[in-house]
Amino acid sequence: xxxxxxxxxxxxxxxxxxxxxxxxxxxxxxxxxxxxxxxxxxxxxxxxxxxxxxxxxxxxxxxxxxxxxxxxxxxxxxxxxxxxxxxxxxxxxxxxxxxxxxxxxxxxxxxxxxxxxxxxxxxxxxxxxxxxxxxxxxxxxxxxxxxxxxxxxxxxxxxxxxxxxxxxxxxxxxxxxxxxxxxxxxxxxxxxxxxxxxxxxxxxxxxxxxxxxxxxxxxxxxxxxxxxxxxxxxxxxxxxxxxxxxxxxxxxxxxxxxxxxxxxxxxxxxxxxxxxxxxxxxxxxxxxxxxxxxxxxxxxxxxxxxxxxxxxxxxxxxxxxxxxxxxxxxxxxxxxxxxxxxxxxxxxxxxxxxxxxxxxxxxxxxxxxxxxxxxxxxxxxxxxxxxxxxxxxxxxxxxxxxxxxxxxxxxxxxxxxxxxxxxxxxxxxxxxxxxxxxxxxxxxxxxxxxxxxxxxxxxxxxxxxxxxxxxxxxxxxxxxxxxxxxxxxxxxxxxxxxxxxxxxxxxxxxxx
Numbered sequence: 001x002x003x004x005x006x007x008x009x010x011x012x013x014x015x016x017x018x019x020x021x022x023x024x025x026x027x028x029x030x031x032x033x034x035x036x037x038x039x040x041x042x043x044x045x046x047x048x049x050x051x052x053x054x055x056x057x058x059x060x061x062x063x064x065x066x067x068x069x070x071x072x073x074x075x076x077x078x079x080x081x082x083x084x085x086x087x088x089x090x091x092x093x094x095x096x097x098x099x100x101x102x103x104x105x106x107x108x109x110x111x112x113x114x115x116x117x118x119x120x121x122x123x124x125x126x127x128x129x130x131x132x133x134x135x136x137x138x139x140x141x142x143x144x145x146x147x148x149x150x151x152x153x154x155x156x157x158x159x160x161x162x163x164x165x166x167x168x169x170x171x172x173x174x175x176x177x178x179x180x181x182x183x184x185x186x187x188x189x190x191x192x193x194x195x196x197x198x199x200x201x202x203x204x205x206x207x208x209x210x211x212x213x214x215x216x217x218x219x220x221x222x223x224x225x226x227x228x229x230x231x232x233x234x235x236x237x238x239x240x241x242x243x244x245x246x247x248x249x250x251x252x253x254x255x256x257x258x259x260x261x262x263x264x265x266x267x268x269x270x271x272x273x274x275x276x277x278x279x280x281x282x283x284x285x286x287x288x289x290x291x292x293x294x295x296x297x298x299x300x301x302x303x304x305x306x307x308x309x310x311x312x313x314x315x316x317x318x319x320x321x322x323x324x325x326x327x328x329x330x331x332x333x334x335x336x337x338x339x340x341x342x343x344x345x346x347x348x349x350x351x352x353x354x355x356x357x358x359x360x361x362x363x364x365x366x367x368x369x370x371x372x373x374x375x376x377x378x379x380x381x382x383x384x385x386x387x388x389x390x391x392x393x394x395x396x397x398x399x400x401x402x403x404x405x406x407x408x409x410x411x412x413x414x415x416x417x418x419x420x421x422x423x424x425x426x427x428x429x430x431x432x433x434x435x436x437x438x439x440x441x442x443x444x445x446x447x448x449x450x451x452x453x454x455x456x457x458x459x460x461x462x463x464x465x466x467x468x469x470x471x472x473x474x475x476x477x478x479x480x481x482x483x484x485x486x487x488x489x490x491x492x493x494x495x496x497x498x499x500x501x502x503x504x505x506x507x508x509x510x511x512x
């Protein structure tokens with residue numbers, strides 16, 4: 001059983017017929033927004049239409065005069081250059097630009113970051129909301145009122161006790177000296193649950209491939225996805241008596257906007273995001289997306305090879321500067337260790353077509369890059385979520401990402417098998433996906449860093465894995481109960497394809 005294929009990691013991946021794809025559940029009193037228009041057919045790049053490129057050169061110094069002249073001669077305009085990692089962002093209307101500059105001395109690789117012209121012509125895919133009834137909200141508030149120290153909506157958050165975060169909060173909420181950066185669609189820092197913990201100095205808009213520090217540039221517009229705001233609340237919603245509680249409600253959270261208004265996460269924006277995080281003292285980055293337009297980037301393709309190299313350099317640099325990079329494993333129920341996978345979605349900014357890839361050679365970035373913590377999702381019963389990608393040696397750790405309530409029903413008083421989070425405009429609602437699992441792990445990593453402020457990224461990751469609760473394979477895995485095995489888990493209890501080292505443990509994060 002394979003879940004419907006969403007365009008982005010942020011989309012809710014619940015089997016058809018059980019929930020609306022990419023749906024939200026809003027608290028009462030918040031108006032339901034209209035579903036976005038059907039996706040428009042993206043334009044095709046032609047002569048005279050600018051595309052964006054990355055040109056990779058030797059890191060450590062500004063591009064040589066030879067390279068700069070060659071870029072200009074090939075019809076390129078340098079947008080910005082990340083000299084520390086040797087990545088140059090270029091716009092050009094010359095369809096032969098990449099092929100031409102690859103031949104230049106000093107250029108190690110170069111490739112187009114998209115197949116659609118600037119700007120892209122797609123629409124968002126967040127879907128129609130599901131409204132949470134007033135009865136459910138009142139019940140949640142009544143339940144929380146009986147539990148000393150709980151925020152009003154905490155009784156709906158089955159995911160917190162699933163990783164022992166409720167017990168962890170009795171000992172520590174995390175340190176305000178620790179910052180988690182949300183590389184995503186933008187964060188609404190005016191939300192009452194986010195505002196107390198928001199790190200303005202570590203926030204930026206990177207959509208164009210270079211930093212835009214205009215005040216509020218990191219926020220999503222009214223027409224953009226609420227995804228980044230939801231993720232930010234899962235990590236660090238303040239324990240302030242207003243709404244929900246984050247995994248690490250005492251740490252800081254920043255917004256690094258890397259998803260453009262059309263919902264695409266292009267290489268130049270992702271590189272900019274990691275570099276900004278690296279230079280602004282960020283301790284953890286959360287990455288609940290894949291880098292468009294290729295779900296898997298194959299190194300035998302010169303364009304895709306250049307994208308892998310550019311993002312790899314950026315993630316390595318961020319870790320070198322002190323950041324633990326955490327990423328979502330994906331929502332297609334793919335076995336990432338299989339010999340081949342059929343990818344029907346790439347390139348997703350023009351006309352996708354079925355292609356068969358070897359996931360050991362064609363990488364989902366940044367998720368499959370060395371050093372990145374890869375997170376699988378679980379539901380309210382602690383089983384792998386129906387949609388979550390998996391694979392022994394690929395998945396590092398598991399955390400709650402939600403699942404269809406029909407598959408994994410939470411214990412009362414929680415009513416939904418999805419994950420509660422903050423939404424723009426002072427709202428709250430449900431989403432599900434490995435997008436929601438990753439921020440749980442980012443929050444736990446932030447608690448570890450709070451407990452061990454001098455720990456290196458390597459040490460934080462070692463503790464994250466050592467403290468995880470080993471979880472045995474689910475065999476047979478028949479999540480929908482139709483008598484057919486939906487995925488095969490391989491490996492021992494303490495390192496397998498469904499759960500990696502196990503379920504993230506927030507309590508151990510503050511006590512070890």
